[in-house]
Amino acid sequence: MSAPLSTLSPLSILVLHGPNLNLLGLREPQIYGTMTLADINQRLGHDAEQWGITLDCQQSNLEGELVNAIHQAREKHQGILINAGAYTHTSIALRDALSAVALPTVEVHLSNIYQREAFRHHSYIAAIAIGQISGFGLDSYRLGLQALVNYLRRP
Ligand code: CA2
Numbered sequence: 001m002s003a004p005l006s007t008l009s010p011l012s013i014l015v016l017h018g019p020n021l022n023l024l025g026l027r028e029p030q031i032y033g034t035m036t037l038a039d040i041n042q043r044l045g046h047d048a049e050q051w052g053i054t055l056d057c058q059q060s061n062l063e064g065e066l067v068n069a070i071h072q073a074r075e076k077h078q079g080i081l082i083n084a085g086a087y088t089h090t091s092i093a094l095r096d097a098l099s100a101v102a103l104p105t106v107e108v109h110l111s112n113i114y115q116r117e118a119f120r121h122h123s124y125i126a127a128i129a130i131g132q133i134s135g136f137g138l139d140s141y142r143l144g145l146q147a148l149v150n151y152l153r154r155p
Helices: 037-051 063-076 085-089 092-101 138-152
Strands: 012-017 054-059 079-083 105-109 131-134
Touching: 012 037, 012 063, 012 138, 037 054, 037 138, 063 092, 079 092, 079 138, 105 138, 131 138
Parallel strands: 012 054, 012 079, 079 105, 105 131
Antiparallel strands: none
């Protein structure tokens, strides 16, 4: 027999921000806009409330800390929304961690990484993510979260 709807806990998503994203709104507004990371998390929190889901937003500049957060997600969350920052283009460790926990993952980027330097065109994460959204600023996160929730709630 399945559990009654009221006893099911809400979907919980880990939102992971990588290196330097703590500087958002404080430096290089011409590339990354004027919103701070706190603004982004607040907006996502508002969306999450509307959709009846829970978010755990974390940021780290350290690769190992991001790996640990991904490992811990296995016990606590049903999906991962990640902007791995520059580690997107360099980190096999992050890709292996995401593969290992095997939670549905959506990769997002504020800027369009394909319009930028060639070294940003390759993502180690893209191949193991369910999808990638790049180039829409805050909307990359919001669209990514919506897509992830839709994926997790699919019949
Ligand atoms: O467009 C994105 O979201 C990126 O993930 C941002 C990364 C970059 O390395 C990726 O190629 C694309 C960089 C985040 C740095 O954020 C800053 C924010 C303000 C000032 C300086 C850096």
